[in-house]
Amino acid sequence: MSTPSLLILPGDGIGPEVMAEVRKIIDWYGAKRDLAFEVSEDLVGGAAYDKHGTPLHDDTMARAQEVDAVLLGAVGGPKYDELDFSVKPERGLLRLRKEMDLFANLRPAQCFDALSHFSSLKQEVVAGLDIMIVRELTSGVYFGEPRGIFEEGNERVGINTQRYTESEIDRVARSAFELARKRGGKLCSMEKANVMESGILWREVVNRVGQDYPDVELSHMYADAGAMQLTRWPKQFDVIVTDNLFGDLLSDLAAMLTGSLGMLPSASLGAPMGNGRPKALYEPVHGSAPDIAGQGKANPIACILSFAMALRYSFDKGDEAARLERAVEEVLADGLRTADLLGEEGVAPVSTAEMGDAIVAKLEASL
Ligand code: IPM
Ligand code: MG
Numbered sequence: 001m002s003t004p005s006l007l008i009l010p011g012d013g014i015g016p017e018v019m020a021e022v023r024k025i026i027d028w029y030g031a032k033r034d035l036a037f038e039v040s041e042d043l044v045g046g047a048a049y050d051k052h053g054t055p056l057h058d059d060t061m062a063r064a065q066e067v068d069a070v071l072l073g074a075v076g077g078p079k080y081d082e083l084d085f086s087v088k089p090e091r092g093l094l095r096l097r098k099e100m101d102l103f104a105n106l107r108p109a110q111c112f113d114a115l116s117h118f119s120s121l122k123q124e125v126v127a128g129l130d131i132m133i134v135r136e137l138t139s140g141v142y143f144g145e146p147r148g149i150f151e152e153g154n155e156r157v158g159i160n161t162q163r164y165t166e167s168e169i170d171r172v173a174r175s176a177f178e179l180a181r182k183r184g185g186k187l188c189s190m191e192k193a194n195v196m197e198s199g200i201l202w203r204e205v206v207n208r209v210g211q212d213y214p215d216v217e218l219s220h221m222y223a224d225a226g227a228m229q230l231t232r233w234p235k236q237f238d239v240i241v242t243d244n245l246f247g248d249l250l251s252d253l254a255a256m257l258t259g260s261l262g263m264l265p266s267a268s269l270g271a272p273m274g275n276g277r278p279k280a281l282y283e284p285v286h287g288s289a290p291d292i293a294g295q296g297k298a299n300p301i302a303c304i305l306s307f308a309m310a311l312r313y314s315f316d317k318g319d320e321a322a323r324l325e326r327a328v329e330e331v332l333a334d335g336l337r338t339a340d341l342l343g344e345e346g347v348a349p350v351s352t353a354e355m356g357d358a359i360v361a362k363l364e365a366s367l
Pocket of ligand 1 (some may be wrong): 090093094248
């Protein structure tokens with residue numbers, strides 16, 4: 001079998017420093033688990049704009065289409081706030097998602113025992129939380145046409161279009177049912193069928209797909225009520241499937257239940273390629289955090305756990321993914337905290353690199 005290939009796009013802000021820690025983990029797997037990757041690295045976001053005048057060079061896009069998986073750090077920063085919309089750092093990420101057709105975005109929100117007191121909610125509400133949001137990522141209001149700012153009479157009108165085809169709903173629903181089947185067997189679909197036709201169609205198609213998954217318990221919620229239930233009693237959920245925009249909002253909400261955005265990975269998956277692997281991009285849920293960039297304060301765990309998701313979903317190495325997740329749990333149980341996780345008495349923060357090294361040490365100890 002040929003060596004699997006990884007394209008690393010560190011991006012902006014804290015992206016490069018958290019990705020440097022992921023490189024240590026990748027190297028460890030190559031050296032110690034006979035799991036070598038052919039790694040290449042390139043620019044995305046503001047970093048790509050600075051060099052090429054575009055947030056994603058065509059050559060990088062082409063490379064992303066060829067590799068077995070893409071790992072992305074973060075994009076964006078205040079330096080790019082004034083740029084034209086078409087070349088903003090975020091456009092690079094959105095182009096990757098769209099052209100790779102990464103329609104299923106998996107965003108787990110898991111509460112680590114050692115961190116359950118960090119949540120703004122009561123500990124009993126979040127302790128042991130383990131839910132998965134499946135967000136549709138390539139359609140809906142993010143990409144629907146018409147869109148733009150137009151003249152209308154003597155004023156302007158801003159337009160975006162929520163648009164979903166049956167097949168777009170069908171495929172993301174199937175991904176969510178498959179996941180639910182492997183997890184707790186429950187799926188909750190969220191839309192606004194009470195006010196949106198696209199929501200009515202969404203619910204209808206999800207119900208239809210559900211007939212192929214009689215073993216999964218399916219429920220529906222309006223997305224606003226879903227937001228409320230997520231904060232009231234999040235443990236009622238197992239897998240949630242929802243559209244692009246609601247998924248953007250609900251996944252930030254779910255992420256914060258766990259106490260820190262610095263902990264949460266994501267996987268964006270498309271259709272299987274010739275080798276059976278899905279097209280895939282893995283990235284932390286957190287952003288580029290320009291305020292702390294370059295200071296060694298960033299938490300590398302979300303990015304490291306994104307690589308764990310790559311091991312599981314792209315390379316069929318669920319046992320090695322679990323090994324890495326255990327290593328993360330152990331360093332947290334030992335009391336190691338990056339600056340985003342402070343607040344406990346007498347705990348001094350460790351740096352980004354110290355956290356990465358500690359996780360490598362736990363991997364080593366696992367052998
Ligand atoms: C996310 C982010 C992106 C989105 C931005 C950076 C374009 O918020 O991945 O959730 O809105 O999808
Ligand atoms: Mg978001």
